[in-house]
Amino acid sequence: DSGVTQTPKHLITATGQRVTLRCSPRSGDLSVYWYQQSLDQGLQFLIQYYNGEERAKGNILERFSAQQFPDLHSELNLSSLELGDSALYFCASSGVLTVPNTGELFFGEGSRLTVL
Amino acid sequence: ELKVEQNPLFLSMQEGKNYTIYCNYSTTSDRLYWYRQDPGKSLESLFVLLSNGAVKQEGRLMASLDTKARLSTLHITAAVHDLSATYFCAVGPSGAGSYQLTFGKGTKLSVIP
Numbered sequence: 001d002s003g004v005t006q007t008p009k010h011l012i013t014a015t016g017q018r019v020t021l022r023c024s025p026r027s028g029d030l031s032v033y034w035y036q037q038s039l040d041q042g043l044q045f046l047i048q049y050y051n052g053e054e055r056a057k058g059n060i061l062e063r064f065s066a067q068q069f070p071d072l073h074s075e076l077n078l079s080s081l082e083l084g085d086s087a088l089y090f091c092a093s094s095g096v097l098t099v100p101n102t103g104e105l106f107f108g109e110g111s112r113l114t115v116l
Numbered sequence: 117e118l119k120v121e122q123n124p125l126f127l128s129m130q131e132g133k134n135y136t137i138y139c140n141y142s143t144t145s146d147r148l149y150w151y152r153q154d155p156g157k158s159l160e161s162l163f164v165l166l167s168n169g170a171v172k173q174e175g176r177l178m179a180s181l182d183t184k185a186r187l188s189t190l191h192i193t194a195a196v197h198d199l200s201a202t203y204f205c206a207v208g209p210s211g212a213g214s215y216q217l218t219f220g221k222g223t224k225l226s227v228i229p
Contacts, residue, residue: 106161
């Protein structure tokens with residue numbers, strides 16, 4: 001158990017809909033990362049938040065957005081869903097409080113999204 | 117743009133044999149990570165390599181990093197069925213700041229009795 005919690009584990013929805021995925025980082029971790037894993041694209045970095053602020057952006061579509069709240073949990077919002085958005089979405093956190101900071105990411109169990 | 121290439125992408129090997137997975141990356145970095153993923157599961161951290169010449173071993177797995185060649189290897193010794201999984205290498209950007217990792221496509225390892 002990495003200590004990173006993601007909900008829901010599975011989600012089935014229809015095209016055009018909107019969903020929200022939730023992530024709680026490991027206790028004490030300030031950084032949260034979102035990744036998308038699909039068969040054709042592999043593991044793609046979407047976005048990173050650090051202590052409530054956006055820190056880095058990857059291949060995130062405009063239909064997707066994220067935020068990190070004061071209690072450090074994060075949400076990834078996916079809207080106007082398309083069939084191609086079906087994937088496993090991972091949240092990870094990093095131990096910025098550890099010395100030295102190795103940059104190692106700890107991953108949650110993922111949220112499997114199926115768009116029909 | 118940082119690119120990470122793994123090979124092979126698929127590896128079928130017999131129990132008891134040795135093999136090496138290679139990970140090449142395109143830009144300077146001194147942070148290289150290996151992860152394991154079982155089907156439909158999360159990514160489990162295996163090794164963190166943070167300097168040129170770093171070598172780490174855990175059980176039948178040994179990872180090394182050559183930053184000059186931009187190459188990391190994951191060596192499997194006397195494979196057993198429990199090692200069947202997909203192995204990813206991931207590279208982080210040099211310097212302080214964001215630690216987002218760029219992943220290779222993964223090597224799917226099947227160990228056959």
